[in-house]
Ligand SMILES: Nc1ncnc2c1ncn2[C@@H]1O[C@H](COP(=O)(O)OP(=O)(O)O)[C@@H](O)[C@H]1O
């Protein structure tokens with residue numbers, strides 16, 4: 038049995054570029070049918086990390102990845118498929134249903150979710166939890182739990 042602790046890790050980054058680079062590294066260990074939950078305050082770097090993960094997976098260039106704050110779901114698809122979801126403005130279960138995430142969980146994709154504590158998503162996919170914390174203006178602590 039693999040030791041769970043081996044798969045947990047913590048990093049400090051000192052710029053958004055470093056966070057994007059960490060995202061690319063995390064992407065190397067992600068397979069389709071994985072749900073990635075990104076928690077942390079506003080401005081903690083969830084969208085920035087997603088730029089790295091999506092570009093590392095070959096789903097989009099980092100500049101193409103923008104916050105799905107208002108659109109709620111972005112789909113990136115090139116060499117692989119990534120859905121980037123923001124639950125911040127989803128206020129009730131009806132709105133959640135209209136996002137059609139159940140169908141997404143039937144696809145060969147990786148799903149990345151910001152503000153995952155707002156709703157529990159139903160899926161049997163393995164979950165990678167990543168928490169981002171402000172340390173200072175340009176420093177963030179990134180904890181990965183698998
Ligand atoms: N080390 C860092 N990692 C990530 N973002 C950083 C870092 N230092 C400064 N920032 C800035 O913090 C902001 C993070 O914003 P964003 O990724 O949209 O956060 P969130 O999606 O968590 O609200 C960006 O303006 C980014 O440039």
Ligand SMILES: [Mg+2]
Pocket residue numbers: 083084104151
């Ligand atoms: Mg964001």
